[in-house]
Amino acid sequence: MPQNRKRLPALVLAGAVLLLGSPAAPAQAAGATLTVAVGSPFRPVTHVASGGLYALAENGRPADSTLLPIKMNTLTQPPPGVGQKPNGQPPGGDALLVAPQADRVGAAQVIRMPDIYPDFPYKWVSWNDWLSKVDTMVRARLAATSVSNVAAWEIWNEPDWTWNTSAAGDWNAGYVRTVQRIRTLDTLTPIAGPGDSAWFPERMRSFLTVARDNNVLPDLVVWHELQGQGAIAAHIAEYRAMESSLGISPRQIFINEYGTPTEVDNPGRMVSYIAKLERGGVEAADRAFWYEYGTVNGLVTGNTQPTGTWWPYKWYGDMSGNMVVTTPPSQTRMDGFASYDSTRKRVDVVFGDEAGANTVRLTGLGALGGTVSVTLESVPQSGRFTAVSAPTVHSVSTYTVSGGAISVPVSGMDATRAYHLLVQPVSGVPAYQQRYEAENASIFRANIHASSSASEGAYVGQLDNTGDPRTASYLDFIVNVPAARAYTMTIGYANATGATATHGLAYNGGAWSTVSYPPTSAWGTFGATVSTTVSLRAGYNAIRLAKGSPFFAGGTGYAEIDYIQVT
Numbered sequence: 001m002p003q004n005r006k007r008l009p010a011l012v013l014a015g016a017v018l019l020l021g022s023p024a025a026p027a028q029a030a031g032a033t034l035t036v037a038v039g040s041p042f043r044p045v046t047h048v049a050s051g052g053l054y055a056l057a058e059n060g061r062p063a064d065s066t067l068l069p070i071k072m073n074t075l076t077q078p079p080p081g082v083g084q085k086p087n088g089q090p091p092g093g094d095a096l097l098v099a100p101q102a103d104r105v106g107a108a109q110v111i112r113m114p115d116i117y118p119d120f121p122y123k124w125v126s127w128n129d130w131l132s133k134v135d136t137m138v139r140a141r142l143a144a145t146s147v148s149n150v151a152a153w154e155i156w157n158e159p160d161w162t163w164n165t166s167a168a169g170d171w172n173a174g175y176v177r178t179v180q181r182i183r184t185l186d187t188l189t190p191i192a193g194p195g196d197s198a199w200f201p202e203r204m205r206s207f208l209t210v211a212r213d214n215n216v217l218p219d220l221v222v223w224h225e226l227q228g229q230g231a232i233a234a235h236i237a238e239y240r241a242m243e244s245s246l247g248i249s250p251r252q253i254f255i256n257e258y259g260t261p262t263e264v265d266n267p268g269r270m271v272s273y274i275a276k277l278e279r280g281g282v283e284a285a286d287r288a289f290w291y292e293y294g295t296v297n298g299l300v301t302g303n304t305q306p307t308g309t310w311w312p313y314k315w316y317g318d319m320s321g322n323m324v325v326t327t328p329p330s331q332t333r334m335d336g337f338a339s340y341d342s343t344r345k346r347v348d349v350v351f352g353d354e355a356g357a358n359t360v361r362l363t364g365l366g367a368l369g370g371t372v373s374v375t376l377e378s379v380p381q382s383g384r385f386t387a388v389s390a391p392t393v394h395s396v397s398t399y400t401v402s403g404g405a406i407s408v409p410v411s412g413m414d415a416t417r418a419y420h421l422l423v424q425p426v427s428g429v430p431a432y433q434q435r436y437e438a439e440n441a442s443i444f445r446a447n448i449h450a451s452s453s454a455s456e457g458a459y460v461g462q463l464d465n466t467g468d469p470r471t472a473s474y475l476d477f478i479v480n481v482p483a484a485r486a487y488t489m490t491i492g493y494a495n496a497t498g499a500t501a502t503h504g505l506a507y508n509g510g511a512w513s514t515v516s517y518p519p520t521s522a523w524g525t526f527g528a529t530v531s532t533t534v535s536l537r538a539g540y541n542a543i544r545l546a547k548g549s550p551f552f553a554g555g556t557g558y559a560e561i562d563y564i565q566v567t
Helices: 064-070 095-104 127-143 171-183 201-213 232-245 267-280 310-318
Strands: 033-044 074-077 108-112 150-154 191-196 220-223 252-258 284-287 322-327 335-341 346-352 356-363 371-379 392-400 406-413 418-425 435-437 442-444 447-450 458-461 474-481 485-494 501-507 513-517 528-536 539-546 560-566
Touching: 033 335, 033 346, 064 095, 064 310, 064 539, 074 095, 074 252, 074 284, 095 108, 095 127, 127 171, 150 220, 171 191, 171 201, 191 201, 191 252, 201 232, 220 232, 232 252, 232 267, 252 267, 267 284, 267 310, 267 322, 267 335, 267 346, 267 418, 310 346, 310 418, 346 356, 371 406, 392 406, 406 418, 474 560, 485 513, 501 528, 513 528, 539 560
Parallel strands: 033 356, 074 108, 108 150, 150 191, 191 220, 220 252, 252 284
Antiparallel strands: 033 322, 322 335, 335 346, 346 418, 356 406, 371 392, 371 418, 435 560, 442 474, 447 458, 458 560, 474 539, 485 528, 485 560, 501 513, 501 539
């Protein structure tokens, strides 16, 4: 967690003039071309890069209304009893104190243990002191029995330069000793490490070897990407090859800090990071912390207002269905990420990090019909303290689909801006999203599986009730409805136990009710549904389906979840 001691001035850029090429324009405009293969899904939408280091502060900062639309994935927060004074600010962001808000918005938390120290770089005292602190943190977490969204303990932060080898000994041995101490009290919570400040392959190989040989491999493999985003794909590929060569089963990759001080407030550059993190297959990624905590690192100003950089994350949050393959002209030219939801008949493309006249070419559009509506909008780089209340809509045009493809030329691009293309059929589009795929929800301790009979080709299984909030399973769906009223909620499911299974249902922190799933013919075979009534507020709502959860005694039997639908 390198900290920028010098506050940089906020940048406010005038809106660029941007023209969407007419449908009759040449198929290939000058400049860079981003290709979007709508017919080539590669993973369900899970908003992996919608996370942040020190994103939340106590007392509900920033407001839930700024967090729900961006579908927050994973947070890295300080431990209980935090002493860290980030960039000279008072200690804050205690993971257990912000847990209720993180829970309300469906976000998991990784607890960064060394932030119990007040200084950065951390000032080592002694092994007795550190192990005592470890015990205190773990006991505090275990005592917080209503906290169920802690995803891992992060053992140290940037040990490549903040671990005091002369006083504490070898880092790899220190990691082993710390994990072994945690396991004397907590045998269940996953472990994250090593947390180096960059991709250092020799350090990583040494770390993995020692961790493997001592049976303390991390569940989440962590490093930072703070030197620019052009090499992310190569780093991930190198890690996967190393893992395989060491005989280690695939770990989840967590890039828990991405973006340099000059990049985190640049919407176009953040789009490029997200694209590379999605293509790389990471489990989660957090925006780096450089300035004020409790703002999702510059996405929110005044606790309630979005900055320019918030909007690409909101467009990301709007995505559902599957991420589809995007191919940039190079690792350092215009890039973007895209999704396709066949239920909503909607393609979203978020792109940027390029100036001038460029092109977005979409293939595999045949399912949307012969003509499509294309909306183009963008947001500027506003800095951390200037609100941007809405994107600028540049054009709404109708395109003829030829051979399943269209090419959309975009002129006058500003490399710091983020751009959004929404492609839909010209008619027959639902007024609002009604179906929410289980694989797109916030999934706690369950697994995504493929099935040809499942909506969008995937479902969630292995939901279990362990009786312990650290390991019980639930799904959090963030749904957006147009009016406050009662809605019928239909659940697609499978239950091959031969008997009725049950889950708990709660929404917006309200009372629990029970959903019953009669038996079906086979696991992974879908078509059966059950329905219930939910009273939702206008706008965003959090709906939880739980096999086990705090304040809920637990479900019975087993059920696999395909989707929920509100009508």
